[in-house]
Amino acid sequence: MSSPKGQQIDLASLSTQQLSQVKKQLDDELEHLTNSFQQLRAAQAKFRECLRSIATGVSSKADGKPILVPLTTSLYVPGKLADTEHVIVDVGTGFYVEKSTTDATKFYEAKVKELEANLKDLQSIIEQKSNNLRVVEDVLRQRVLSAGNAAAATA
Amino acid sequence: MADVQQRLQALSEEYQKLQTELQNNIQSGQKLESQRQENKGVQKEFAGLDDGANIYKLVGPVLLKQDKTEAVMAVDGRLEFIENEIKRVDKQIKDVQDKSDALRTEIIRAQTEAQEQGAQTQVAA
Numbered sequence: 001m002s003s004p005k006g007q008q009i010d011l012a013s014l015s016t017q018q019l020s021q022v023k024k025q026l027d028d029e030l031e032h033l034t035n036s037f038q039q040l041r042a043a044q045a046k047f048r049e050c051l052r053s054i055a056t057g058v059s060s061k062a063d064g065k066p067i068l069v070p071l072t073t074s075l076y077v078p079g080k081l082a083d084t085e086h087v088i089v090d091v092g093t094g095f096y097v098e099k100s101t102t103d104a105t106k107f108y109e110a111k112v113k114e115l116e117a118n119l120k121d122l123q124s125i126i127e128q129k130s131n132n133l134r135v136v137e138d139v140l141r142q143r144v145l146s147a148g149n150a151a152a153a154t155a
Numbered sequence: 156m157a158d159v160q161q162r163l164q165a166l167s168e169e170y171q172k173l174q175t176e177l178q179n180n181i182q183s184g185q186k187l188e189s190q191r192q193e194n195k196g197v198q199k200e201f202a203g204l205d206d207g208a209n210i211y212k213l214v215g216p217v218l219l220k221q222d223k224t225e226a227v228m229a230v231d232g233r234l235e236f237i238e239n240e241i242k243r244v245d246k247q248i249k250d251v252q253d254k255s256d257a258l259r260t261e262i263i264r265a266q267t268e269a270q271e272q273g274a275q276t277q278v279a280a
Contacts, residue, residue: 088211088218091200092193093233095226096218098209107200 011139016147019140026133033126040122044115051108054101060084159269166262173255180251184244191237198230 011019056062063084068076087104088096099107201223204210210226211218221229 088209092197093190093230094213095197095201095221095230096211096213097200097204098211 011136016140016143019136019143023133023136023140026129026136030126030129030133033122033129037119037122037126040115040119044112044119047108047111047115051105051112054087054105054108058084058087058101159265159272163262163265163269166258166265170255170258170262173251173258177248177251177255180244180248184241184248187237187241187244191234191241194230194234194237198227198234201227201230 014022058081062081064080066078066080069079070076084101086098086100089099089104089107091097091107201210204223206223208223210221210223212221212226212229213219
C-alpha cells in the first residue's frame with residue numbers, strides 16, 4: 001500500500017498555503033492508517049480469542065462435562081458437546097468449513113501470523129508518515145514565525 | 156464581466172460534481188478490492204481442503220451443506236465477477252479523472268480571461 005516517493009520536492013519551495021494542504025493530506029492519511037491499524041488489531045484479538053476457545057472449550061478435557069448454551073443473552077439451556085474433535089470455521093464470504101480442532105488451531109494461528117505481518121508493515125508506514133508530517137509541521141512553524149518577525153520588522 | 160463570472164461558476168460546479176463522482180467511484184473500487192481479497196482467501200482455503208471436506212454455506216441464519224465443487228465454483232464465479240467489476244470501475248475512474256483534468260484547464264483559462272478583462276476595465280475606468 002505504500003507509495004514510493006515519486007519525486008523529491010523541496011518543502012521550502014512550497015508556499016504556506018501549499019504546505020498546510022500537504023499537512024492536511026498527511027493528517028488524513030495518518031488517521032486512515034491508524035484506523036486500519038486498530039481494525040487489524042481487533043481482528044487479530046478475535047482470532048486469538050477463537051484459539052483460546054478451541055483450547056479450553058473444545059478439547060477432550062471438556063468431553064462429557066455439561067455446558068450451558070446461550071439461546072439469548074439472558075437465557076441458557078444445559079447441553080453437552082456432541083463432538084470434541086471437530087469445529088466449524090468461518091472462512092469468509094459466508095462459507096463455513098468443518099475442521100478438526102488441530103486444523104482449526106492451525107488455521108487461526110496462520111491468520112494471526114498473517115495479521116502480525118500486516119501490522120508490522122502498517123506500523124512502518126505509519127512511522128514514516130508521521131515523520132513526514134513532523135517535517136512538514138516544522139517547516140510550517142518556521143514559516144509562520146519568520147512571517148511574524150518580518151511583519152514586526154516592517155511595522 | 157458578469158458573463159465570465161457566470162461561466163466560471165458553472166464550470167466550478169461541474170468540477171465539484173465530477174470530484175464527488177470520482178470519490179464515489181474510488182470508494183466502490185476499494186470495496187470491490189476488499190471483497191476480492193476475502194474471496195481470494197476463501198479460494199486459497201478451499202484449495203487446501205480434501206474433496207470430502209464438509210463445507211457449509213450461510214443462508215440467512217442457517218448453515219446449508221454444500222458440495223466442495225459447487226462451493227469452489229461459486230467462489231471462482233464470484234471472483235471473476237469482481238475482477239470484471241474492478242476493471243469497469245477503474246475505467247470509470249480514469250474517465251472521470253480525464254474529464255476533470257480537462258475541466259480544470261478550462262477553469263484556469265476562464266480565470267485568466269476574467270483577470271484580463273478585470274484589468275482592462277480598470278484601465279478603461
